[in-house]
Amino acid sequence: MLPALWLGRFGALRGAVICGLAVALFQALPGLLYLGASGANLSRSVLPAIVAVGVTVAGASAQQTIQHQQRMSSAIFDTVDVGLVLLSRAGAYQSMNRRHEDFIRLAYPDGHGGIAGQTGEVYAEDGSTLLARELTPTFRAMSEEEFDDCRIWVGRDPRTRRALSVSARIVRESGVCDSVEAASPAAEAAGVTLHLLAPAVLPMYADPRRLGQVADNLLSNAVKYSQRGGRVDVTLTVDGDRAQLEVRDTGIGISSADRDRLFTRFFRSRLAEERSIPGVGLGLNITKQIVEAHGGRIEVESVLGAGSVFRVRLPLEEPLAPQL
Template sequence: MQETDDVERMWQLTAEHSPVGMTLVSPEGLLLTANRALCTMLRCEEADLRGTDYSLLTHPQDRERHTALFDETIAGGRESYRLTKRCVRLDGSTLWGDLSAATMRSGTGEVRFVIGQLLDVTEQRRHEELLADALDVITRQRRMSQAILDTVDVGLLLIDREGRYEDYNRRHADFLDLAFPDGHRGWSGQPGEVYAADGVSLVGAEQMPETRAARGEEFDDYRLWIGADPAHRRALSISARSVRDDQGAFAGAAMAYSDITDLMRAISTRDAFLASVSHELRTPLASVIGYLELLVDHGGLDAGALQQVAVVRRNATRLRHLVSDLLDSAQHRGGPIVLNRERVDLSEVVGEAVEAALPTARAAGLGLESAIMDAVVAEVDAGRVRQVVDNLLSNSVKYTDPGGQVTLTLTVVDQEAVVSVRDTGIGMSAADLDRLFTTFFRSERARDRHAPGVGLGLGICEAIVVGHGGRIEVASVVDGGTTFTVRLPLGERA
């Protein structure tokens, strides 16, 4: 008997000091006891709860479900149940509770009590609702973003640090279908019907734009063709930017694919037209210049007529140079410039270019100086190298005001011939430098000076230098002059 009393006393102490609300409910559904935690949750005293129907403490919207479970338990259909419900306090306010209920039966199997335990989950529920609302907002925003991305006429791709495809829009899916007719497996470098800008050479795995982006490279206007069928293939201009995590580490890349098929075909048509016109103009121009030279050599012209013939001859020669530039420009965009390499002394080639530029520089009121290393032997196309140096000297003279200075140097550094042309001219802005080698581009300051030219020379120079396996660099400051540096390997590169 004493042991039973001790157990009951222990149970009372446990219930009284438990942080979980506890109660005993009669089979008729009336509350018989309530511990301190339950009274605190419901904001009342135990006396206020005794004899209260449990259903009155349940929110009307949850009452039917709770009543069904309670009745089923009393009828013997189950021994316990659990549900999350809204509880109504005596002051009318509500809280969310996690209720667990189990029966206590007599020796004959009749239900004596239902033991209820209630845990206040109001704060948890609030957080769940906030999380659900936030998730709903994110879901709506994602659907909206995806709709926007699928609307734009640019292919968009996101890859992770391993080069795996994470997401892309509908337009890029169209490009994938064309480039990979057998299906794409979602990783960078997969071979397919992808061709270089020439439309002929297949792009290898290492040069695929996604592979480059996965290596952390950033680039703009990387051009290639996709699709094997010439009638349906597309030209793409691709840009890539790296994505970084919170610690600044490389996490992947975002890429944009613009369809420039119409532009590429227009350029091809333009180049074919320029090449055709240039060829057609060369023959009559050669005839005109030839007859002008015969007139000069005839000796029967007076001074006034000779002066007039000289003007015609000068303009015809200028026109011939322009026609040559147009033809060269069309040829180098169609593929690498053809070079006739031989071992030559660049000192002589560069020196001759300086001598040829001296009269023009002096007439413009400029100083032209040179420092040329002796015996710089290289395997190059001498005529093409001379064309580059002539163009750079001509530009420096053209864009330098009277009293200025143009300086040319030729040295050898690390098995490369280095030709530098520096002037004190008008210079260029950073925006101009970005587009300097673009065909037909002329800076705003050059246009303001009304200097002759159509913006072909530097593009041709770059093509010649690159064709030799070299590179051309430029540094310039507005009103502070410009320096062009050409680096050519002394020997032929594979």
């Protein structure tokens, strides 16, 4: 069976054909010629060929599915127009998008080893003090610290040095239920009640990490912009051929003027700035791009002083192609 699995993985459907021919020529055919095509001998000779081809086809199909999902995930990763990097628990760089590669070339002109915590040409907020290893954003992220708006400068030449605002989140292989659970400590500390209504299982064709990021961003905002004693309701339902995630809060709300710019990169509402609510204005921009890359859309309704409702609608089946 091992050769059949190997052919399925690396040879795809062509491997199934090769496997079938090989078993037929070197096992089934000699047995039939030597012992004859009797009922028992026919079964013993032909059955291994059928099983081997079946194993090869199954392996090929699984490999094609994995490769397709990887291509889709990569396309979504490169859709967002901010730098993204995925770290392992040990701090190894597992994946990064093109924008982050640009920052890496600027911060590490002599090369980067693909491990978190390297110093390089990375400076503190003052633009002149080199960051110690334990203060670099990637080292802090590797240490499972979540943070927003860590301001640094990168680049050897002060004339071309770039200012960056870095945020970190723990990536959870999860669904909406896990995102609500992860947001519960912050909600409890803020005096906000979280309520979830969702089916136990809702199969859909999507990148779970990216959709987990969508849920995390919406929940984080709902809690941050709600006052003590407020409530956040999270609902996941099916509407025809689409899944709908709704996050409803009783927070400070959004003015009509701010709603028009809500998904703009680095935009922050006037109320958020007046109340010094932490954030850098990237979460909703990234959320919108992830949703649209999945063939979905995001909508918002809000009444100033009464709260907001964010609705994400995503196709249950595979979209025709990621929207780049």
